[in-house]
Amino acid sequence: xxxxxxxxxxGAHGECWNLLPWIANESAAARxxxxxxxHLHSCRECQEELExxxxxxxxxxxxxxxxLAPQTSLQKLMQRIDTVEDIDDAxxxxxxxxxxxAGCRSLRLSRAS
Amino acid sequence: xNSVPSSGHSPSTSSGSQSxxxxxxxxxxxxxxxxxxxxxxxxMYHRRLARFLMRMTSRHDLIEEVINDTLWTVWLKAGDFRxxxxxxxxxxxxxxxxxxxxxxxxxxxxxxxxxxxxxxxxVQAENENRQWLGxxxxxxxxxxxxxxxxxxxxxxxxxxxxxxxxxPVNTVKTRMFHAREKLRRSxxxxxxxxx
Numbered sequence: 307x308x309x310x311x312x313x314x315x316x317g318a319h320g321e322c323w324n325l326l327p328w329i330a331n332e333s334a335a336a337r338x339x340x341x342x343x344x345h346l347h348s349c350r351e352c353q354e355e356l357e358x359x360x361x362x363x364x365x366x367x368x369x370x371x372x373x374l375a376p377q378t379s380l381q382k383l384m385q386r387i388d389t390v391e392d393i394d395d396a397x398x399x400x401x402x403x404x405x406x407x408a409g410c411r412s413l414r415l416s417r418a419s
Numbered sequence: 420x421n422s423v424p425s426s427g428h429s430p431s432t433s434s435g436s437q438s439x440x441x442x443x444x445x446x447x448x449x450x451x452x453x454x455x456x457x458x459x460x461x462x463m464y465h466r467r468l469a470r471f472l473m474r475m476t477s478r479h480d481l482i483e484e485v486i487n488d489t490l491w492t493v494w495l496k497a498g499d500f501r502x503x504x505x506x507x508x509x510x511x512x513x514x515x516x517x518x519x520x521x522x523x524x525x526x527x528x529x530x531x532x533x534x535x536x537x538x539x540x541x542v543q544a545e546n547e548n549r550q551w552l553g554x555x556x557x558x559x560x561x562x563x564x565x566x567x568x569x570x571x572x573x574x575x576x577x578x579x580x581x582x583x584x585x586x587p588v589n590t591v592k593t594r595m596f597h598a599r600e601k602l603r604r605s606x607x608x609x610x611x612x613x614x
Contacts, residue, residue, distance in 0.1 A: 324592045324595070324596060325577075327570050327571075327577075327595050327599070328570065328576055328577050330571075331570050331571055331574050331575075332574075333570075333574060333575060333576035333577075333579070334576065334577075335576075355599075358603065358609070358610050359599070361609055362571060362602065362606075362609060363570075363571040365552050365609060366552065366556075366567070366568070366571040366572050367571060367572060376461070376462055376465035376466070376469075379465065379483045379486060379487055380458060380461050380462065380465070382483075382487060383461070383487045383490055383491060383494075384454070384458075386487070386491065387454075387491075387494060
């Protein structure tokens with residue numbers, strides 16, 4: 307059976323085939339792992355595909371992109387938070403700080419969006 | 420014969436549960452205005468979000484903008500998080516939507532090219548493989564590429580990706596199916612390396 311002639315699951319083989327990426331990244335639910343494992347015993351095509359997906363995953367994860375320094379960005383965001391809270395900090399000093407903060411934050415979010 | 424690992428990043432695993440429990444604790448502290456907790460959460464997410472966003476754009480100013488807009492939203496909305504998903508799924512979902520908006524706004528919705536990715540210069544063959552991979556991923560439609568990145572770069576489950584992209588699980592599977600087919604054709608060396 308080939309997989310270029312369909313775009314969705316066909317029976318147990320198709321279901322397992324579609325689950326292989328999440329077997330490869332180890333995020334599949336236990337019941338799916340068990341189902342795929344049982345199928346793999348008798349399906350060489352899925353065995354090879356799982357190996358390909360694992361290689362693909364490893365290759366993608368190993369790509370080391372330039373990583374930005376977080377401290378500078380964090381400092382900017384903290385300044386943004388300080389600025390907004392300086393403008394309207396009255397709710398923070400009320401009888402119910404959390405309620406005030408929530409209301410204030412909702413307002414700010416609508417401004418930010 | 421392949422063996423299937425029984426552990427991983429799903430919420431049902433102990434490592435995933437512990438990680439989410441810590442993040443949930445931080446989020447609750449953030450909801451009370453705890454800046455130390457917010458900074459910890461920020462630093463926890465900055466690298467993984469930056470790595471993900473670099474696959475969507477090479478503009479560092481946009482990447483920083485999206486990360487800070489995302490964490491700004493987290494600061495504002497932490498108290499509204501109901502725990503319907505993992506904390507990471509919630510935050511990555513915000514990032515994804517913010518990124519799409521930013522890229523549309525700036526008209527730079529293009530993938531990062533392979534030559535823009537900093538790679539280890541010492542091994543020529545590995546370098547070439549990375550260039551091919553970068554190019555192959557770049558040629559995928561955005562939504563297919565994102566499913567691949569969410570799965571393999573970020574480690575999310577199919578269900579989590581559906582939550583992040585706000586689409587049905589079957590749509591995620593279909594996008595992944597097409598991405599796999601295209602990558603198999605465009606990466607014959609990687610696809611057939613064991614044959």
